[in-house]
Amino acid sequence: MSGIGTGYDLSVSTFSPDGRVFQTAYAQKAVDNGGTVVGIRCKDGVVLGVEKPVASKMLVGGSNRSTYPINQQTGMGIAGVSADGRQIVNRAMQEATQYKGFYGEVIPGYVLSERIASYVHLFNLYWYVRPFGAALLMASYDSEGPQLYLIEPGGTAHRYFGTAIGKGRQSAKTDIEKLKLTELSCRQGVVEVAKILHTVHDEEKPFELELAWICDESNKEFKRVPADLAAEAEQQAKAALDEDMDS
Amino acid sequence: MFAKAPSHSTALGPGCAGPPLANPQQLSSAQASAHERGSHQPSCGAAPFAVDASMLRSTGSQPHKHTQSPYVTGSSVLAITYAGGVMLASDTLASYGSTKRYKSVQRLVKVNDSTVLGAGGEISDLQFILNMLDDLKTEDYCADDGQSLSSQELYSYLSRVMYNRRNKMDPLWNSLIIAGLEGGKPFLGSVNMIGVAFSDDHLATGFGNHLARPLFRKRHRPDMSEEEATALIREALEVCYYRDKQSINKFQIAKVTASEGVSISEPFALPTKWEYKAFVDPTRNAVGVW
Amino acid sequence: MFRNQYDTDVVTWSPQGRIHQVEYAMEAVKQGSTAVALKSNTHVVLATLNRADSELTSSLQKIFKVDDHLGIAASGLISDGRSLCKFMRSECLNHRYVYESAMPVTRLVREVADNAQVCTQRSWKRPYGVGLLVAGHDKSGPRLFYCCPSGNYYEYLAHAIGGRSQAARTYLERKHEEYPDASLDGLIGHALQALSASLAEGELTATSCNIAYVGRDQDFKELDEASLQPYIQALRDAEGGDGGGGADGAAPMES
Numbered sequence: 001m002s003g004i005g006t007g008y009d010l011s012v013s014t015f016s017p018d019g020r021v022f023q024t025a026y027a028q029k030a031v032d033n034g035g036t037v038v039g040i041r042c043k044d045g046v047v048l049g050v051e052k053p054v055a056s057k058m059l060v061g062g063s064n065r066s067t068y069p070i071n072q073q074t075g076m077g078i079a080g081v082s083a084d085g086r087q088i089v090n091r092a093m094q095e096a097t098q099y100k101g102f103y104g105e106v107i108p109g110y111v112l113s114e115r116i117a118s119y120v121h122l123f124n125l126y127w128y129v130r131p132f133g134a135a136l137l138m139a140s141y142d143s144e145g146p147q148l149y150l151i152e153p154g155g156t157a158h159r160y161f162g163t164a165i166g167k168g169r170q171s172a173k174t175d176i177e178k179l180k181l182t183e184l185s186c187r188q189g190v191v192e193v194a195k196i197l198h199t200v201h202d203e204e205k206p207f208e209l210e211l212a213w214i215c216d217e218s219n220k221e222f223k224r225v226p227a228d229l230a231a232e233a234e235q236q237a238k239a240a241l242d243e244d245m246d247s
Numbered sequence: 248m249f250a251k252a253p254s255h256s257t258a259l260g261p262g263c264a265g266p267p268l269a270n271p272q273q274l275s276s277a278q279a280s281a282h283e284r285g286s287h288q289p290s291c292g293a294a295p296f297a298v299d300a301s302m303l304r305s306t307g308s309q310p311h312k313h314t315q316s317p318y319v320t321g322s323s324v325l326a327i328t329y330a331g332g333v334m335l336a337s338d339t340l341a342s343y344g345s346t347k348r349y350k351s352v353q354r355l356v357k358v359n360d361s362t363v364l365g366a367g368g369e370i371s372d373l374q375f376i377l378n379m380l381d382d383l384k385t386e387d388y389c390a391d392d393g394q395s396l397s398s399q400e401l402y403s404y405l406s407r408v409m410y411n412r413r414n415k416m417d418p419l420w421n422s423l424i425i426a427g428l429e430g431g432k433p434f435l436g437s438v439n440m441i442g443v444a445f446s447d448d449h450l451a452t453g454f455g456n457h458l459a460r461p462l463f464r465k466r467h468r469p470d471m472s473e474e475e476a477t478a479l480i481r482e483a484l485e486v487c488y489y490r491d492k493q494s495i496n497k498f499q500i501a502k503v504t505a506s507e508g509v510s511i512s513e514p515f516a517l518p519t520k521w522e523y524k525a526f527v528d529p530t531r532n533a534v535g536v537w
Numbered sequence: 538m539f540r541n542q543y544d545t546d547v548v549t550w551s552p553q554g555r556i557h558q559v560e561y562a563m564e565a566v567k568q569g570s571t572a573v574a575l576k577s578n579t580h581v582v583l584a585t586l587n588r589a590d591s592e593l594t595s596s597l598q599k600i601f602k603v604d605d606h607l608g609i610a611a612s613g614l615i616s617d618g619r620s621l622c623k624f625m626r627s628e629c630l631n632h633r634y635v636y637e638s639a640m641p642v643t644r645l646v647r648e649v650a651d652n653a654q655v656c657t658q659r660s661w662k663r664p665y666g667v668g669l670l671v672a673g674h675d676k677s678g679p680r681l682f683y684c685c686p687s688g689n690y691y692e693y694l695a696h697a698i699g700g701r702s703q704a705a706r707t708y709l710e711r712k713h714e715e716y717p718d719a720s721l722d723g724l725i726g727h728a729l730q731a732l733s734a735s736l737a738e739g740e741l742t743a744t745s746c747n748i749a750y751v752g753r754d755q756d757f758k759e760l761d762e763a764s765l766q767p768y769i770q771a772l773r774d775a776e777g778g779d780g781g782g783g784a785d786g787a788a789p790m791e792s
Contacts, residue, residue: 004552023550026552026553026554027550027554029554030550032554056693056710058696058706058713059691060693064691064692065391069388069389071388071389072388082689083650083651083654083657083689084688087651087655090651097382101382128660129660130547131550224391289628289632290644290648291632291635291640291644292631390641392641392644392677394641394643396636397638399638400636403635404635404636
């Protein structure tokens with residue numbers, strides 16, 4: 001990146017001569033260096049998977065959450081700085097509550113994604129704040145059916161069939177493109193997500209998989225994938241990986 | 248059955264805590280901002296307690312008015328404990344004044360997997376309360392730590408809300424019964440519109456206080472079987488229906504048990520008999536009446 | 538220490554996607570003295586090192602009781618720790634007022650962490666320079682968390698923070714299988730062992746450390762000097778017993 005040392009990359013309220021805001025790009029860097037997060041929209045719901053590095057074996061297993069419910073019908077997976085991501089999650093919860101109180105209905109996914117994007121965008125406008133170092137994958141299930149959104153530090157929100165962010169995003173995205181998402185059920189999707197995350201995790205560092213979904217099987221509520229199902233998916237993922245190694 | 252404000256409590260009567268008390272001294276702008284900076288919004292349950300100064304300030308020449316009487320009201324709620332559970336009952340009427348206006352309003356509501364709320368009084372205030380409880384439930388869901396508010400915590404929460412609203416001279420016009428299991432043991436708590444809260448083995452709100460509780464005192468045992476409890480509740484409902492004009496013969500019974508969790512019955516009617524001599528000739532035993 | 542353009546304030550991302558000011562704040566935790574915490578299936582124990590700067594002063598208080606079911610040990614800028622403690626007390630008190638019950642530890646910790654995060658994103662603030670070990674017991678059992686200046690928090694079985702805490706962590710990791718079933722006395726023993734492992738010189742005395750614990754049917758309690766003495770004695774005996782070579786070593790004669 002050509003901003004280093006020019007002085008044009010020190011504040012979010014400074015454009016560089018060729019029209020870039022480097023601080024936003026640097027915040028995106030924090031996301032790109034973090035653990036991989038994968039989201040796919042299957043035919044009956046959305047599956048989110050997060051690769052969490054485990055820093056110490058004294059950590060309590062399953063702690064250090066990175067998928068969060070926003071309300072019963074919506075959930076988010078955090079990529080990047082999780083402390084920053086939590087702040088966005090809190091805002092999303094407030095927006096959802098406010099919408100419910102005002103309109104008496106659950107906030108639709110696209111409304112929430114846009115409101116969240118606007119909030120994230122605010123931190124790209126003033127010199128006295130910095131952009132969030134986190135991107136969020138949001139899964140929702142409303143009258144429009146299951147949807148997957150990606151909200152990035154720059155304040156953009158896009159709807160996806162499937163996407164990945166974080167360190168292993170490139171190869172993860174290639175893998176997702178091979179899936180037939182219109183035919184895949186979430187139950188199968190969980191296994192595919194586990195496979196992808198195990199594949200892109202190349203280092204020998206220990207990591208945990210956090211899987212969450214919202215689908216017909218979860219009663220259209222955003223929940224962590226049941227422990228037995230998650231364990232089975234991981235086992236299948238590892239088996240598939242070993243097979244690839246052998247062949 | 249709900250009395251008008253003055254008869255409910257002297258605290259709400261005229262002259263007791265008038266506009267001067269309800270109008271906190273206005274903070275100067277410097278004080279106001281200092282106050283803002285120094286105080287933090289507590290993370291739980293603060294919203295209903297917060298006093299919005301702008302709401303207290305009078306608009307125009309008239310002082311700001313709060314609810315002074317209810318409009319659409321529900322009548323008694325009855326509740327008893329029994330071996331391994333709690334049981335609530337109420338009818339499904341919402342009256343507009345003395346008109347039996349809405350006849351299928353559910354006044355027993357499941358709050359979470361171990362708690363039921365039964366409410367009499369202003370139905371719109373009940374709906375407001377239910378919205379708040381729904382937000383609390385969503386909060387628990389979002390925390391995703393497997394913990395949810397227990398019956399006793401909800402009881403405490405609601406009593407704080409009711410009392411704080413009363414102190415803001417803007418009460419929620421309800422009598423509430425919170426019922427559930429607390430550590431596997433039956434729990435009943437009641438709160439009314441001025442924040443009086445207590446817990447007992449059997450409870451009733453509204454007219455039920457006068458009609459059903461004497462029956463409960465005589466017949467209730469904490470170790471009753473479910474059949475006995477149902478029989479007692481049905482008998483109490485019948486008495487309430489005979490003597491409370493603001494009630495209809497369409498009831499629901501809610502149960503909370505360890506094995507089945509919360510269940511709320513479909514509405515049902517009780518067999519009634521109006522041929523009792525006292526009903527046919529109401530003045531028979533009343534001396535000096537014609 | 539070399540400096541660069543990106544490390545002087547909290548609202549500037551470095552080209553690598555880091556915030557140096559936050560990382561420096563995490564260094565501040567290491568300037569403090571060691572604090573150790575570990576938990577069993579029933580209890581959580583906090584232990585801190587307490588060196589007085591001179592004979593004429595008392596040592597700084599590093600363990601704070603927040604509520605009956607919860608307390609913290611701080612390392613780093615203790616004044617930041619005290620202000621966080623005030624926040625936590627107020628949160629717990631508010632929870633007790635509203636619900637008449639103890640605030641769930643996870644939710645309090647998240648509030649604290651969210652608070653800390655805000656200080657990493659506003660130009661007029663600085664991150665907290667303190668690490669908190671939060672020990673609590675609620676409906677879900679004993680819980681132990683570490684709250685970091687970055688706004689991250691982690692749940693641990695056992696952890697140590699502050700200067701020279703690596704030695705303590707090494708001890709804790711070596712013995713971690715014993716903790717879940719350990720008695721309260723056993724936990725305290727382990728905490729003191731870990732603490733003395735991090736000691737630069739001299740040995741642990743009842744005046745140079747503090748112990749506090751909380752657990753099932755046990756309100757948060759800090760031990761006074763007199764009640765700490767027996768544990769110190771036991772530690773000495775254990776060290777004397779196997780030549781200070783650690784409890785898992787073979788007997789000296791056999792090696």
